[in-house]
Amino acid sequence: MTALYVLDVPENTAVAKVAAEAGAAVGKVGPYFEITADGPIVVDRRATGCRHAVWYSCVAGVAGGRIVQHDKDALRVDPA
Secondary structure, eight states: OEEEEEEOSGGGHHHHHHHHHTTOEEEEETTEEEEEESSOEEEEHHHHTOOHHHHHTOEEEEESEEEEEESSSEEEEEEO
């Protein structure tokens, strides 16, 4: 299982919402959103409405996978 951790602050709420709409499970671990999936986690930046500074600083951690794309278009975490 792949997990992406994003700090639960108003600027990052859209990241968790878009991930959930794409099929990932979203839960909470302490002050973080835990976004999990059996396969890759893909979040479309344009769908989140995040500014670039917020987008590039949203990742707090990754478990069971690695970030293979984090650019102006999307954030993709593939299973390890």
